[in-house]
Amino acid sequence: MGRFAKLTGVLALTTALAGPALAATELSMWYHGAGGDSAERDTFARIIKEFNESQSNWEVKLQAFPQIAYNDAITAAAVAGKLPDIIDVDGPIMPNWAWSKYMQPLPIPEEKFAKFLPGTLGHWDGKLYSVGLWDAAVAMYARKSVLEENGIRIPTLDKPWTLEEFDAALVKLKDSGKFDYPLDLAMNDKGEWYPYAFSPFLQSFGGDIVDRSTYKTAEGALNGEAAVKFGNWWQSLFERKLAPGTSQDTGDHDTGFLEGKYALQWNGNWAALKPLDKFGDDMLFLPAPDFGHGPKIGAASWQLGISAASKHADGAAKFIEFATQDKYLAAFSNAIGLIPATAEAAQMTENYKDGGKLAVFYDLSAKQALVRPVTPGYVFAAKEFRKALSDIADGADVQDTLDAAADAITADIEKNSGYGH
Amino acid sequence: MSSRTPETRATSLFMRYAILVLVALIFVFPLVFMLVSSLKPSLQLLSDTSSIRAFLPVGNISLDNYTASFARAPVALFIFNSIFITSVTVVLNLVICSMAGFSFAFLDWKGKDVMLSVVIATLIVPLETIAIPLLLVVNNLPWVGLHGIEWGWLNSYRVQIVPFLSDALTVFLFVQYFRDLPRDLIEAARIDGASWFQIYAKVIMPISGPVIATAAILRFLAMYNQYLWPLMVTQSEQYRPVMVGLQYFFQLNTDWGQVMAYLSMITVPVLAFYLALQRAFITSIASTGIKG
Structure with a gap:
């Protein structure tokens, strides 16, 4: 074998061996x-x-x-x-x-x-x-000057508003006559926002989308006494014109708080910089109210x-x-x-x-x-929750709507053999 | 003899035109809104929606939304992909479906009527119901490429074209149109010694402009508006069409000005195609109306 042939053979072998090691x-x-x-x-x-x-x-x-x-x-x-x-x-x-x-x-x-x-x-x-x-994270957007002007206490993480305080604040802001609505909940956003932003209200009332102790039913959690209390209060927000309902215009949500149409806004940290730029030190990001079972906001x-x-x-x-x-x-x-x-x-x-x-x-x-509930069934449950809250806001019977949602979620869990729980 | 005076005729004409203008405005307003809004900043666009300003190019007007659209997504690539996929599909679809229609209308073969019924019955099967099985099929099809035989058609143009090379509606349109053509034409051509293919290509197709235009427009719209199928089969941005591209613009804080700019750009090919074929399309609709 000639020297050239040996050299090329060695090179070929080296390349073959080194190739896989070098390639990521x-x-x-x-x-x-x-x-x-x-x-x-x-x-x-x-x-x-x-x-x-x-x-x-x-x-x-x-x-x-x-x-x-x-x-x-x-x-x-x-x-x-x-x-x-x-x-x-x-x-x-x-x-x-x-x-x-x-x-x-x-x-x-x-x-x-x-x-x-x-x-x-x-x-x-x-x-x-x-x-x-x-x-x-979600917070209650507010302006210090507006709260002080209306004699409303500024809540803290250690002492958030109670249900009564929060509700009274909304009524007071409405009665001031200076706002189209005292509170903007972003009801125009009918996607994941509803369960992300509003299920913590339900949980703070003592209810939930499903029963987290077993994850095998929504009965009692979504249509029990606490949930119905939440549903009644939720419906009253729209009946009393304290918040724009499901027909809210996207443009109004985007600009309403900044333009002073809404006194308070339930919104996430991703939208916080615009009002901060506009209102500076007057801008407040307040904790969620405590509706009885501790203040809660969504996560993940x-x-x-x-x-x-x-x-x-x-x-x-x-x-x-x-x-x-x-x-x-x-x-x-x-x-x-x-x-x-x-x-x-x-x-x-x-x-x-x-x-x-x-x-x-x-x-x-x-x-x-x-x-939010840690279960494969969440995908289905979230849709039912969204529909129920939308229907209740539109005036549907609270107990009937929550019963129907709980039944549908429980039936879905059963159909999927408990989703592995 | 008409008892209508010239005055009543003029009033009637005026009313007729007034209604037509009103109807035309109703159809044109969404397009005007889209074009005008594409020139406005998002916040102005939203605040203008509550007044007539929504349809007027007033306020802070610029092409910024168009510039921003190109920065947000490869708009030119998406438009090219859609035009390419749609054009190839429409042309091949018209050839295949017109041949099928010709066969159903003029040729005699066993089981023809049953087969036509089966083809038409597929009209009631929406794509959504067969999307998953179709995905599994195309995912296991072979293809001879630069690297030899490859398995699976995902991420390609062909996977967006081949499944739509024929469809029941287009076949049905051709069958209906061909059946109403005078049989004498066929018989004369046969006596002159023409083959069936010659009759199809040189006698029937040249006089089928209206149905070709109608089928082309309907297929063009259906293909250009495809969303679910391309979403399922194109994981690489390189092959995505305009409707999947539209989703690039719906974000947590959607910029509606950019949405309108993108919609304006992707609407241009559709309008151009329709305007090019509108005369034949209207002829086809009109002739359909006087049949029977």
């Missing part, structure tokens, strides 16, 4: 932000770039979907067996995807997330399936998880661990204004550090947040 394994990742906040996309792109450069075993490739179409795209991909390695999932939907075998538990010790806000961790069947880089936003179809769960887990470093939690918060998942990351941000403009939302999330 591709990890596909889907998320819901196509067309969304470019700062969010850029932050994801930065994390992915830095992860890919930080090691040579894995290369994450991002595919974005529009949020409205994302869940349907995941379902179709699951049917076709084409799920990616890493997915992002809305917190309350996660149990459904875990139960449907779209996702697998995270192969990461839970202690790594010990300092994360509770709402950022997605559990199902005792296992951690997803982790969020941020959480969201988008989280990262690993699809059941992934053959590279170890690589996907490495990426999730990498992405959940405090510096990235802070980067996301600075980019899109949401609440960073840890207190340490909060201190690294402009808005959520001590004394920051939105620091109050971190405290609200830490002290008042309650995740």
Whole structure:
């Protein structure tokens, strides 16, 4: 064998052996932000770039979907067996995807997330399936001058408004004659907003969407005494013209508080910067009222998880661990204004550090947040809850409507053999 | 003999035109609203909706929404994808369905009537009911590509075209139209020694402009407005059409000005296509009306 032949043989063998070792394994990742906040996309792109450069075993490739179409795209991909390695999932939907075998538990010790806000961790069947880089919180938007002018006490986290106080404040604001409505609940948004924003009211009254002690029925929770009390009060808000009803115009919701048409607004931290810019120090973000069983707000936003179809769960887990470093939690918060998942990351941000403009939302999330029912049946139950609240607002009989919703949810749970509970 | 005076005739004419203008305005207003709103900032757009200003290009007018739309989504890619998928599908669909219609209308073969009934019966099956089985089928189809045989058609143009190359409504339209053509034409051509294909291509199709235009417009609209199927089969942005692209604009805080700008842009191809074929389309509708 000639020297050239030997040399080429050695080169070929070296290349063949080195090839697989050098080539990074591709990890596909889907998320819901196509067309969304470019700062969010850029932050994801930065994390992915830095992860890919930080090691040579894995290369994450991002595919974005529009949020409205994302869940349907995941379902179709699951049917076709084409799920990616890493997915992002809305917190309350996660149990459904875990139960449907779209996702697998995270192969990461839970202690790594010990300092994360509770709402950022997605559990199902005792296992951690997803982790969020941020959480969201809702507060009662108000103006200090308006409350003082009307002699209304400014509530605090330690001493929120009671039902009686809150109701009296609304009546007083209405009687002032200065507002179209004293309270804007964003009734125009008929999506996930209803269960996210309004089920905490029901829970604070002592009811719930389902019975969380068993997750096998909604009877008693959604149509019991506490729930009916909530329903009656809810209906009265619209009967007494204290809040615009289901026919509210989107434009009115977007501009009403800023233009002084509404005195109070139940809104999330994602919309907080505009009124802060407009009203400055006069702007207040107040805690949820305590309707009898403690003040509550919703929790859990988008989280990262690993699809059941992934053959590279170890690589996907490495990426999730990498992405959940405090510096990235802070980067996301600075980019899109949401609440960073840890207190340490909060201190690294402009808005959520001590004394920051939105620091109050971190405290609200830490002290008042309650995740929506952790069950695969939530997807169905949320639709029934939404319909029931909409119907009651429109004047339907409270007991009958809640009974019908509870029956439908319970029947769905039974039809699905208890959803694994 | 009419007893109507010139005055009453003029009044009647005036009323008729007034009603027609009113109806035309009702149809035009949404388009005007869309175009005008696409030039306004979102907050102004929303506050204008409660007055006549909604239909007037007043206030802070600019092309900013168009610029922002291109920044938010690959608008040109989505429009190209839709036009490409729709054009190819419509052309091939017209060829295939007109041939099927010709066969049902003029050829004699066993089971023809039963087969036509079966084809028409599929009209009552909506795509949504067969979407999942269809997804499983296309996901397991082979394709010979640059890398040899590949399995699965997801993420491609063909998966958005092939399943729609024929449809019952278009076949039915052609059958109905062909059946009303004079049989003498066929018989004369047969006596002259023309083959069935020659009759189809050189005798029947050249006089079928109205039905071709009608079928083309209906298929164009159906294909251009596709949402569910492309959403299910295109995971890569590269192959997404305009209706999936529209969802890029519905976010937590939807910018309605950008939505209107995007809608204005994706409406242009539809309007252009309709205007190009409208004369034949109206002829077809009119001729349908006087039959029977």
